[in-house]
Every structure is written in C-alpha cells, then in structure tokens.
Amino acid sequence: xxxxxxxxxxxxxxxxxxxxxxxxxxxxxxxxxxxxxxxxxxxxxxxxxxxxxxxxxxxxxxxxxxxxxxxxxxxxxxxxxxxxxxxxxx
Numbered sequence: 001x002x003x004x005x006x007x008x009x010x011x012x013x014x015x016x017x018x019x020x021x022x023x024x025x026x027x028x029x030x031x032x033x034x035x036x037x038x039x040x041x042x043x044x045x046x047x048x049x050x051x052x053x054x055x056x057x058x059x060x061x062x063x064x065x066x067x068x069x070x071x072x073x074x075x076x077x078x079x080x081x082x083x084x085x086x087x088x089x090x
Contacts, residue, residue: 005090
C-alpha cells in the first residue's frame with residue numbers, strides 16, 4: 001500500500017465520521033428520528049466523542065456549541081494524522 005492509498009483511506013474515514021456527526025446533530029431537531037434504529041446506532045458511534053466536549057463546553061441558552069468545536073477539532077486531528085503519515089512514509 002502506497003502513501004496515496006493510505007491518505008485516501010484516512011481522508012475517507014474522517015469524512016464519513018464528520019458526516020455521521022453532522023447527521024446526528026441535525027437529528028437532534030427531530031426527537032422521533034433519534035429514537036429510530038438508525039438514530040440509536042448514530043448515538044452509539046457519535047455520543048462518546050461529542051460527550052467529551054459537552055463536559056467542558058456547557059450550552060449557552062438553548063444552543064449547544066460543543067458539536068461545532070468537536071467537528072473543528074476532528075478536522076485538526078485529521079490534518080495532524082496526515083502530516084504524521086507523510087513524514088513517516090513520504
């Protein structure tokens with residue numbers, strides 16, 4: 001497996017998880033969607049990551065800013081992983 005293939009897989013994995021987070025966040029506006037089997041699956045996959053941020057960033061009024069910070073940090077983590085892989089294999 002060459003570097004390009006590894007970077008493609010890493011990019012895809014982070015993109016899929018980011019989209020899962022966004023879908024889970026949007027599903028919070030529709031309570032019935034969260035109670036579906038798909039909603040419960042997304043909760044099992046996304047809530048551990050989002051829960052970490054909710055411990056430190058309380059909601060302001062009715063708005064929870066922790067998912068925004070979580071997605072931004074996920075983007076930075078992706079860039080860091082790519083830089084490490086490029087330095088290791090490049």
